[in-house]
Each structure stands twice: as C-alpha cells, then as structure tokens.
Amino acid sequence: MSPTATVRATVPASRRPPSPKGGGRADVRSRMRRALRRAAPALVGYLAVRLCGLLVLARWAHLRGHGVWPTLATSWDSGWYLEIADHGYQHELGTRVNQNNLAFFPLYPVVVKAVAGVTPGSRASVALLLAVGFSFVAAWGVFAVGERLYGRRVGILLTVLWGAMPVAIVQWMGYTESMFTALAAWSLYAVLTGRWLWAGSLATLAGLTRPTGIAVAAAVSVAALLACRGRRPPSRRAPLAAALVAPAGWVAYVAWVGQRVGRVDGYFAVQKLWRNQWDGGAFTLRELRHCLVYTTRPQLFLVIVSVVLIVSAGLYLLCVTERQPPALLVFTGVLLLVVLGSGGVYFPRARFLLPGFPLLMPVARSLARARRTAVLAGVLASAALTSAWLGAYMLLVWKGPP
Secondary structure (H helix, E strand, O other), X not given: OOHHHHHHHHOOHHHOOOOOOOOOHHHHHHHHHHHHHXXXXXXXXXXXXXXXHHHXXXXXXXXXXXXXXXXXXXXXXXXXXXXXHHHOOOOOOOOOOOOOHHHOOOHHHHHHHHHHOOOOOOHHHHHHHHHHHHHHHHHHHHHHHHHHHHOHHHHHHHHHHHHOOOOHHHHHOOOOHHHHHHHHHHHHHHHHOOOHHHHHHHHHHHHOOOOOHHHHHHHHHHHHHHHHOOXXXXXXXXXXXXXXXXXXXHHHHHHHHHHHHOOOOHHHHHHHHOOOOEOOOHHHHHHHHHHHHHOOOOOHHHHHHHHHHHHHHHHHHHHHHOXXXXXXXXXXXXXXXXXXXXXXXOOOHHHHOOOOHHHHHHHHHHHHOOOOHHHHHHHHHHHHHHHHHHHHHHHHOOOOOO
8 A cells, every 4th residue: 555545544524625526615615714723723823823923024124214015115136027017028049047937937937927917006915915924825825735745733833933933924925836845745735635737737837937947846756656556547547647747847848849949958058057057966965065174154045055964864764764755755855956956046045945845744734733832832933033034044145145
C-alpha cells in the first residue's frame, strides 16, 4: 500500500472532505461553508501572524520615513510584474544583464491587468490586494493538506507556521509567492483526494506562475502515474490525463519565450542574462561556506538565508523519514533541487522556498503533541515576532531585493 493510501486509511471519516458528488449548487455551497468553518481557526491564526508583521513593518517604516504601501506594492520584482501588466513582454533576447522581463512568468501580471481593467484603483494597488487575497487562499490550502494528512490541529499549526516563516512578509507584497503557493497547495490537496483533473489543471496554472511550477507538475505527474498501478484501463484515464496536463503551463511558456526570441533555448538564455543557470549546487555551497565560515562579519540577511537553506534540507530528510505521500515529497524535493542547484543570485533563496510548506509538517506535528498550551503559545508567538522583525529588516535595512 502506498504512503498516501496508508494515510488516507487512518484519517477518521469526520476529517475527510465530503464526497465530490452532490445535489447541485446548494450542496456545493454547503460543503464550502463547512470547509471554511473548519479552516476558520487556521485562517484567523494566519491573519494574526501577518498583521503582527504588518504592524512591526509600519512602525519601523514610520521611524525611518518610509511609506508602507510603496514598500509592499511597488518595490523590486513588483515593478517588473507591473511593467509586464502595463507594456507586455520584450520581443528580443538582447545582451543587457538583469534587464529582460521574459524571465518573469505571465499568470500574475495577466490577472493583475484583467482585474485592474474592471476595478477602480491603480494596477499596483490591485496587484497588492490580489497577493493578499491569494495568501488566504494559500493558507486555506495549506490547512486542507495538513488536516487531510494528520488532523485539524496539525493543519492549523502548519498554516500559522507558514505565515511565520522568516521572509513571510513577501506573502503580502506584489509578488507571485502567494498565488503560486495557493495553486500548489490546492493541486496537492486534489492529488490527495483523487481529484486528478483538478490537480492537473492547477499544476498547469502553477507552471504559468513561477519557474518552480515544474515542481508542482512533477509532483502531480509522479503521483498520477503511481496511482495508475494496479488499475484497469478505464480508471486510469483521469490520472493519465492529469500527468499529461500538469507540465503544460511551464512547457508552454518556455516554448513561447523560445519562439519569441528566435532560439529553442531562449528561456534559458534569458535566465543566463540574469546570471541564473544550473550548476548542481556548487555556487550554493560556495556561498554557504563564504557566509558562515570565512566571512568574519557576514551580513545578517545572508546569514538568515543560509540558515533557511540548511534547515530546509534537514526538514526534507525528516519528511522522507516520516514517509509523507509521494506528491509532497516530489514537490518539495524538486523545489529544493531547483533552489539549491541554481548558480544564480543567492539572496532570494529563502523567498524561493516559501511555497515549500510541506517542509514544515514535521514541526507542526511535533508542536501538535505539546501538552502545555503555554509552551505552544510561546513557540508560535516567538516565531511570529521573529518573522515580523526579520520581514521589516529585510525591506527597510537590507539594501537588496528580498
């Protein structure tokens, strides 16, 4: 029996989602309301953690004479997405370093442009509000995966921990991390519940959102192929369709960039202009060694990034030993492989790992076993305050992008 099947067999019926078969729209609305009620404590906890981060940022920004809105809505990569929403993509590869917007995937700016076209306010405001909205969809998906596997308490803790990650302030910036995590979480949940067409479709959208969408595609495809084992041909159709559809978004964008710049490897040539190419992790190891061993006074933010990378690798080993379902292990494994194996810039690596919420599952399970409420509250409060301080430091003191 597969790990997924084992987990599903041990989840009490009260924790399992309702059957997908229903009696029309009223049934769907009723199931949604019940699911939202179950997720409400997790969403409230997530909101509390992120409001803590926002308040610390607002106070710190006020003391330094900065505005909170432009910091969250228009800084760094936010500006690239807004430019794409305003003017579209470049038509050629060029030779300028760190200047080609074809490196940024299209779904987020397309949605920003579409929503801004029918609502009041600037595109920057729309982009920020969409990111915040998607963060709650993502938090709900994180809870759904955690509850499905290990119960409601773990789901709540997993959601709060995801909101308290060191660079979680990015979840409320005009970036793609919230949208991508929402698509990844619900795609993984669809895999766990056997909704294969939903899993493949959401993976396709994830592949149009970030380069690491290939991790979602791999997770869905591998899980779908494993699900085909032992099935008769008619029952294999949905998993096989999901396996084929899942990578379509990522492949389509990479192919489109190649056609646009007139060379098959066009997307990878664009990434090379951003000094981002695969080297098997050699650059990451050099930076880790330089930051933690050789530099006498390393920059605090780079130390944080280094610690996040090391801890994430350790947590993945725990996830393997706990025998998480294959979809989750493939997703986080490929995500780590892409992030750690890249030879590109070092400082955004912690942000790149934000969607890897299954890595937090061992921590959430350990906290769920805590007998003293005071201990649990203390750990979560410490995580929230640390995340709030680090987020403000990253945006107001650190001189580079998050």
